[in-house]
Amino acid sequence: MKIATWNINGVKARLDTVLSWLEQSQPDITCFQEIKSVDENFPREAFEAAGYHLETHGQKGFNGVAILSKFPFDEVNCGLPGDDDDEQSRFIEGVFSTDRGVLRIVSLYLPNGNPVDSPKFPYKLSWLERLHAWAEARLELEEPLVLAGDYNVIPMPKDCHDPAVWEGDALFRPESRRAFRRLANLGFTDAVRAVTDEHGVYTFWDYQAGAWQKNNGIRIDHLLLSPEAARHLEGAEIEKYVRAWEKPSDHVPVVIDIAA
């Protein structure tokens, strides 16, 4: 069973690219971020024609998340609990039945948080606190659970090309890294770090200044696995070849393989 996460940076601009990738990679479940579309305008027929069920949680212009699945949805929940005033579409949860039993998947898009002297940074930190509380409660279910998405957090210095450049940035601030570490320490496994300790393993390269050509990247797209999911983990891959395609997203898909 292949489960993927990918910040596609706009479904309208990326439709052909995403469909080509789906055909090539053949994931069973895919979490999208930054669909940048309202639900009514999401090109769902193209994905249904490719054999997928689809649930979206979009908004106008920015943000927006979705889950694509070869399994029908037993349940879907939109929005991260904990703040009724939060109108940004950054969280969707799907529940599926597989041969092995229940499987719970989240597609999340954490706030960027820059600039750090604006309200955006405390919004990011409060969002992380809400995610922590939500995840702690969900772990009590003792189910296979995958929290997949663009966390906008560089967990460790080795997760970026040049830590000095990121000093002070919301993606690398100690508060952001600490919150991510605390979340993971609830009992999650960072799937990519379960298979490699290497420096220079990235999921995002900026469009500017030839970042891709210079491999000036960061690792900010993560799949956190509950113990019940992690014990079946068979592999994790960053499909970086997609970054070299025409009209790429600035992020690439991260794909895990779970025994199913």
Next chain:
DNA sequence: ATGGTGGACGTTCCA
């Protein structure tokens, strides 16, 4: 010193 790149929206914001 400036702008650097890209998507969506609408004459600017977000990343």
